[in-house]
Amino acid sequence: MGKDVIIACDFNSAEKVFAFLDKFTGRKPFVKIGMELYYAEGPAIVREIKARGHKIFLDLKLHDIPNTVKKSMAVLSGLDVDMTNLHAAGTKRMMEAAIEGLTRPDGTRPMLIAVTQLTSTDQESMENDLLIKEPIADVVLHYANNAKDAGLDGVVCSPLEAGKVHERCGAGFVTVTPGVRFADGDMGDQKRVMTPAAAKEIGSDYIVVGRPITAAEDPVAAYERCVAEFCD
Ligand code: C5P
Numbered sequence: 001m002g003k004d005v006i007i008a009c010d011f012n013s014a015e016k017v018f019a020f021l022d023k024f025t026g027r028k029p030f031v032k033i034g035m036e037l038y039y040a041e042g043p044a045i046v047r048e049i050k051a052r053g054h055k056i057f058l059d060l061k062l063h064d065i066p067n068t069v070k071k072s073m074a075v076l077s078g079l080d081v082d083m084t085n086l087h088a089a090g091t092k093r094m095m096e097a098a099i100e101g102l103t104r105p106d107g108t109r110p111m112l113i114a115v116t117q118l119t120s121t122d123q124e125s126m127e128n129d130l131l132i133k134e135p136i137a138d139v140v141l142h143y144a145n146n147a148k149d150a151g152l153d154g155v156v157c158s159p160l161e162a163g164k165v166h167e168r169c170g171a172g173f174v175t176v177t178p179g180v181r182f183a184d185g186d187m188g189d190q191k192r193v194m195t196p197a198a199a200k201e202i203g204s205d206y207i208v209v210g211r212p213i214t215a216a217e218d219p220v221a222a223y224e225r226c227v228a229e230f231c232d
Contacts, residue, residue: 003200005226006030006057008178008210014041014048021052023220027227030055030082032208046079055082057176057208061115063087066097073101073112081110083176085156088114088143095150113176114147114155116140119192137161141168148173154205159194162204171203178208182225185212196229204230 007029011017017037031054037045038060050056058081062069069086076084086098095114103109117126117140126132132139144155144165154174157165162175181193188211199207209226216222 003204003231004030004055004206005196005223005230006032006176006206006208007213007223008032008034008059008208009049010034010036010210010214012036012040014045017045017049020214020219021049021054024223026220028053028055029223030057030206032057032059034059035061043079046081050080057081057083057085057206058110059085061085061087062098063090064094066090066094069094070097070101073098077102077104077109083111083113085113085115088116088147088155092146092150095147095152099151111153111174113174114143114152116143116147116155116157119158119179137164141165144169144173156208158192159199159202159204159207160192162199163202166203174205175203176206176208177204178210180207180209180212180226182212182222196226200230 009017009031031049033046033056046056046058058076062072063086086095099112102112117136123136126136140157140161141164145168147155148169154176155165156176158179159177162177165175177199179190179193180196180199181187183195187193196207207230213219213222
């Protein structure tokens with residue numbers, strides 16, 4: 001599994017994301033397009049960023065009945081993204097349907113990654129709002145295992161959970177981890193963070209880095225620093 005740094009392009013317009021990506025005149029980073037940018041600009045933004053030579057993680061976190069997810073994934077697969085995702089809470093049947101929809105006629109498909117429990121959900125809200133009484137760490141691992149059983153490639157998780165996910169689901173099951181900060185950087189609203197070097201140490205396969213790169217004075221230098229710490 002090739003380790004890579006994915007830049008979370010959390011911008012609300014094509015103009016802003018292109019002004020940012022124009023700075024990268026050398027190596028073209030792997031970029032994450034989330035709901036904000038996708039809903040602002042539609043599928044054209046995916047095609048345009050792809051045409052510029054970037055790999056794309058389309059982070060739309062699908063969660064619906066299996067048939068709807070299958071048909072939506074078929075549309076997303078036509079956008080030629082490299083990675084996309086869904087909520088494991090949609091059940092194994094929904095995840096299997098997603099794979100069917102995502103698989104192209106030639107048998108290829110983008111990587112499919114599951115969100116387990118969002119990091120904004122804590123034990124208390126899971127118990128009170130969702131009526132799930134098990135420890136959240138067990139729930140995350142159970143959902144990861146469901147994703148593996150359904151044939152998915154991996155999960156989005158905190159870098160702190162990546163080691164346990166690999167233990168439970170195998171080294172080849174991919175972990176994509178946000179919540180990354182430089183040792184000398186600002187934490188922003190992320191509570192449980194890790195440096196790129198520590199994320200590498202613990203076995204993350206991809207790190208998703210937003211503000212430490214997008215809000216840096218020199219984004220290209222910040223990106224190169226992430227790559228040097230995480231990939232090299
Ligand atoms: O700016 P920052 O590095 O905190 O951005 C992290 C990115 O990863 C954001 O796009 C955020 O939505 C996403 N993310 C996260 N925690 C999760 C899942 C996704 O921070 N559990």
